[in-house]
Amino acid sequence: MTDGGAPSGGTGARQPRQIVLRPTAPIVPAANIAGRSLMFVISIMSFLASLTLGAVILVQDTANTWQSDISREVTIQIKPQDGLDMQQALETARRIAIGFEGATDATIVNDEETSRLLEPWLGEGLDLDELPVPRLVIVTIDEGAPPDFQAMRTALTQALPNVYLDDHRTWVNRLVAMANTTTLIGICILMLVFAATVLTVIFATRGALSGNHHIVEVLHFVGAEAGFVASHFQRHFFIIALKGATAGGIAAAIIFASAGVWANNNFATPQSDQTNALFGGFSVGPGGYVGIVAIVIIIAFLTALTTRITVMKTIREIDLIRSNPGHVL
Incomplete structure (x- = not known):
C-alpha cells in the first residue's frame, strides 16, 4: 500500500522544482531610431571637431616653418x-x-x-x-x-x-598674428562643437527618459538608487557616442591621409610648390592623429557625463514632485 501523497512506482521523494530565470530587459532599449540618429549626429560633430583640429595644426606647422625660414633669410631685390x-x-x-x-x-x-x-x-x-x-x-x-x-x-x-633689402620683419609679425588668430578661431569652433554635442545629448537623454518614464519611476519607487538608474543610461549613451565619434574621427583621418598622399604624388610641380608653400605638406603628423583620438575620447566621456547629470537631475525632479504634489517645476 502506497502513500497517497507519493507517486506510485516512485521512490517516494519529491523532486525539486527547477526555477527558470528570464533575462531582464535593459532599462534603455539597445537600439532604436533615436539612438541611431544620435550616433549620426555625434559622428558629424566628431568629424567637424577633428577637421578643425587638423586645420589648426596645419596652419601652426606652416606658420612655424615660414617663421623659421624667414628668420634665417633676407632678400635683396634688384629691379x-x-x-x-x-x-x-x-x-x-x-x-x-x-x-x-x-x-x-x-x-x-x-x-x-x-x-x-x-x-x-x-x-x-x-x-x-x-x-x-x-x-x-x-x-x-x-x-x-x-x-x-x-x-x-x-x-x-x-x-x-633700384635695389631693395627686405628683412621680412613685417611678414613675420603678420604671420604670428595670423597663426594666433587662427588658433583662437579653431579653439572657439571646438568649444561650439562640444557645446552642440552636450545640448544634443541632453535632448536625447530627456527623450529616452520620457519614453521610459514609467519604468524609471517604478524602479526608483521600489528602492533603486538614482545612481543605479543613471548608470544604465550612461552606459547606453557612452557606447553610442563612442561609436559615432570613432566613425567621425576615422573619416577625418582618412581625409588628412588622402590629402597627404595627393601632395606626395604631385610633388615637384608648380601647383604643389605653391600649395606646399601656403599649407605645408597637408600632413598633420602623429600629433594630429593623437589629437583625433583625444577628441573621440573627450566626446564619448562628455556624452556619458552629460547623460548622468541629466538623469540624476530628472530623478531629483521626480522626488520633488512626489514629496510636494502641488509643486510645479
Whole structure:
C-alpha cells in the first residue's frame, strides 16, 4: 500500500522544482531610431571637431616653418633698368651682402628658378629679358647674431640702383598674428562643437527618459538608487557616442591621409610648390592623429557625463514632485 501523497512506482521523494530565470530587459532599449540618429549626429560633430583640429595644426606647422625660414633669410631685390647689367648687379649685391658679419651665405636666384616661381601665374617659356621682373639674391643669416640690416641696406643703395633689402620683419609679425588668430578661431569652433554635442545629448537623454518614464519611476519607487538608474543610461549613451565619434574621427583621418598622399604624388610641380608653400605638406603628423583620438575620447566621456547629470537631475525632479504634489517645476 502506497502513500497517497507519493507517486506510485516512485521512490517516494519529491523532486525539486527547477526555477527558470528570464533575462531582464535593459532599462534603455539597445537600439532604436533615436539612438541611431544620435550616433549620426555625434559622428558629424566628431568629424567637424577633428577637421578643425587638423586645420589648426596645419596652419601652426606652416606658420612655424615660414617663421623659421624667414628668420634665417633676407632678400635683396634688384629691379631691371635700361643699361643695367643685371648679372653683374646680382654679383655685386651678393658680394656686398656676404661681406657683412652675420651673413653666412648668399645665393643668386637664376633665370630658371625665377621662371619656375612665376610659372603658375605667367605660364611656361618666359623670357625674363623682356619682362620687368625683379631679380633676387637670397642671403642666409645667423639667427643668433644677425648682421646690421640698416648698414647693409645703405651699402647696397650706394652701390646699385633700384635695389631693395627686405628683412621680412613685417611678414613675420603678420604671420604670428595670423597663426594666433587662427588658433583662437579653431579653439572657439571646438568649444561650439562640444557645446552642440552636450545640448544634443541632453535632448536625447530627456527623450529616452520620457519614453521610459514609467519604468524609471517604478524602479526608483521600489528602492533603486538614482545612481543605479543613471548608470544604465550612461552606459547606453557612452557606447553610442563612442561609436559615432570613432566613425567621425576615422573619416577625418582618412581625409588628412588622402590629402597627404595627393601632395606626395604631385610633388615637384608648380601647383604643389605653391600649395606646399601656403599649407605645408597637408600632413598633420602623429600629433594630429593623437589629437583625433583625444577628441573621440573627450566626446564619448562628455556624452556619458552629460547623460548622468541629466538623469540624476530628472530623478531629483521626480522626488520633488512626489514629496510636494502641488509643486510645479
